Amino acid sequence: LKKYKKIQNKHGNLVFTGDLTVEKLMDVDQQMENKDLGLYLISVIAMMYGIPVNRIPFLVGKAAAGGDSGGLADTGYWRKISVWQSKLEAVYNRELFIPFFGVEMKFRRGYLQDEVRETQNEMQKTQIAEQRMNIGVWTAEEVGYYLDIDAEVIKKAQEEKKTREDEIKSGMLNQNLNTNDNVMKNQDAKNKAKKKQETQNNNQQNAGGKKINP
Structure with a gap:
């Protein structure tokens, strides 16, 4: 036994007599040797990178129906993608797009x-x-x-807002004044027309009912 414990003699043959009980260790099913084993390993690697179970239903032997019902795994998956997109954007913009083209590149976010x-x-x-x-x-x-x-930006925005409000109030006041002026002019015109009509009527009565031109 001491001899066959060495690595170079690990696959040698040991012949001895006696009643033996053979127990197979790490016995792998024949089906797992090919397709299922490959899917299992890929699923474990996917789980390591945070890919949710509904993306790969073979994840450690679970079906998609038994996966993340609250969507937390899917959310975490998209957040990781967004983080990597931000990192790549920072490198590309700093080293390439801003210094050579004067623009910023941004990936389209899927989440x-x-x-x-x-x-x-x-x-x-x-x-x-x-x-x-x-x-x-x-x-x-x-x-x-x-x-x-910056507080200065807020102060400037407040001043511009107040200026716009004052302009709106001034415009509404001018509009009201113009409306009142037009009403007064119309009322004066009506009073003049009424007075002219009364004068014509009086002249007709004084002339014996004959119609005269004003």
């Missing part, structure tokens, strides 16, 4: 749910900051810190 959630979160944060700034609870510096925006 947009995270971006939608981020947009909704930014909109809610913006609404909260705007409301608190309008009621005087926060200053422009506090809003800038909350939204990660």
Whole structure:
């Protein structure tokens, strides 16, 4: 036994007598030697890279129906792809597209749910900051810190907003003044026409009912 424990003698023949109980270790089924074994190994490698079970139904012997029902594995899979896309974009833009072409390259994202959630979160944060700034609870510096925006940009935007509102109010005021002026002019014209008609009627009565030209 000591002799055959050595690596170079591992596959030699050992002849001895006695009652022996032979037990096969690591016995592999004949079917697993080919197709099933290959699928199993590929599935294990896919699981290592985070590919969800519904992408490869042979993943460690489970069917797609018994996979991730909540979609967390699929979400993680697409997030990993998005992370690698961002890394490649940074390298390509820094080394090639920006210095040589003056443009930025961006891969088309196949999974947009995270971006939608981020947009909704930014909109809610913006609404909260705007409301608190309008009621005087926060200053422009506090809003800038909350939204990660330069306070000077916020102040400039507030000034432009106030200018637009003043222009709109001024335009509406001028429109109302013009409308009132037109109403007054129309009323004066009606009064003049009425007075002229009354004068014509009086002249006709004084002339004995004869119609005269004004």
